[in-house]
Amino acid sequence: MEEIISPIVLYTVCALGAAGMALALPRRGSKLVPLGITLLSAALAMALVSLGLRVDRGHGPGVFFYIFALIALGASVRVITHPRPVYSALYFILTIIASCGMYVLLGAEFMAFALVIIYAGAILITYLFVIMLATQAPTGQDAGMLDETDAVAREPVVGAVVGFVLMAIISAMLFGGIRDARQPDPAFTPDEVLAHLPGKVDRILRERDLISADERVARTGDGGGLIDAAAGTITIENTDLGTTRVIDEWPEYLSATNLDRLGWNLLHDHPMTIEIAGVILLMAMLGATVLARKHVELEESLKAEQARKLGETTLRPQHAGGAS
Numbered sequence: 001m002e003e004i005i006s007p008i009v010l011y012t013v014c015a016l017g018a019a020g021m022a023l024a025l026p027r028r029g030s031k032l033v034p035l036g037i038t039l040l041s042a043a044l045a046m047a048l049v050s051l052g053l054r055v056d057r058g059h060g061p062g063v064f065f066y067i068f069a070l071i072a073l074g075a076s077v078r079v080i081t082h083p084r085p086v087y088s089a090l091y092f093i094l095t096i097i098a099s100c101g102m103y104v105l106l107g108a109e110f111m112a113f114a115l116v117i118i119y120a121g122a123i124l125i126t127y128l129f130v131i132m133l134a135t136q137a138p139t140g141q142d143a144g145m146l147d148e149t150d151a152v153a154r155e156p157v158v159g160a161v162v163g164f165v166l167m168a169i170i171s172a173m174l175f176g177g178i179r180d181a182r183q184p185d186p187a188f189t190p191d192e193v194l195a196h197l198p199g200k201v202d203r204i205l206r207e208r209d210l211i212s213a214d215e216r217v218a219r220t221g222d223g224g225g226l227i228d229a230a231a232g233t234i235t236i237e238n239t240d241l242g243t244t245r246v247i248d249e250w251p252e253y254l255s256a257t258n259l260d261r262l263g264w265n266l267l268h269d270h271p272m273t274i275e276i277a278g279v280i281l282l283m284a285m286l287g288a289t290v291l292a293r294k295h296v297e298l299e300e301s302l303k304a305e306q307a308r309k310l311g312e313t314t315l316r317p318q319h320a321g322g323a324s
Contacts (some may be wrong), residue, residue: 009050011168016043018164025085025156065105072098083209085131089124096120110259125280191229193256193264198225204254
């Protein structure tokens, strides 16, 4: 950590950031928001100056990293400090896009595209849909007023302190390294996942004219392919003649990509996690629909009450004139 940033500076930045965030969170009639933004800016400036002094010239991050980092930090602060939920969701999209830029700088293009497609595309649309359903429209008397849950932070001090304490701990672990992390298996072969993707291997071998149209990779009982990436052999079968042969020279262009390994790991080892995420989103949409239905019923009852009062006001002079 000493080579990148001083621990004293790191914890001072976290303390200033926690104080500034606690003051910048929305409150009714609060006049301390500019002071909170000033403290956050001071913490950010201190961190940037410390990083700039510690990193050797030519070995630090480029100018684009600082641009994306500033955009991401500013947008993320507005996500939790803006009083209107719809604007907070839009600032969250800006945070995601800036994070994608940093992923591109790191050479992780798949993570960048996944963030844009999944978060900025699908999940943010769901958030906006839920917000629009669950947010009650203001009436004519309080058109400029927000609901209490949107205008006032419930526990600003506790939330800011807990968030920046976690950031300090994670930063210390990041700079110090996780010594007890599981090391990769030395016998691991990156291309062994191709045994579970025989269709892809068929297509590649057929495009290179290594197998004919009536040949394919021999299948096992569970649908996998007879592919031994460690030994570099591929068993080919002829479905019409019922014969088999072995390719004992592994093609140089046949390799598993990061996308292949990541996709297989997600769908094979973590299928329930994906299903649970979908169920949670569905429950959120159903809950928003129930809340919106209650609001509609309340508005209909108010309209009926106003119509009844209007009818009584209209009929009262007629009764008075008839009696006279």
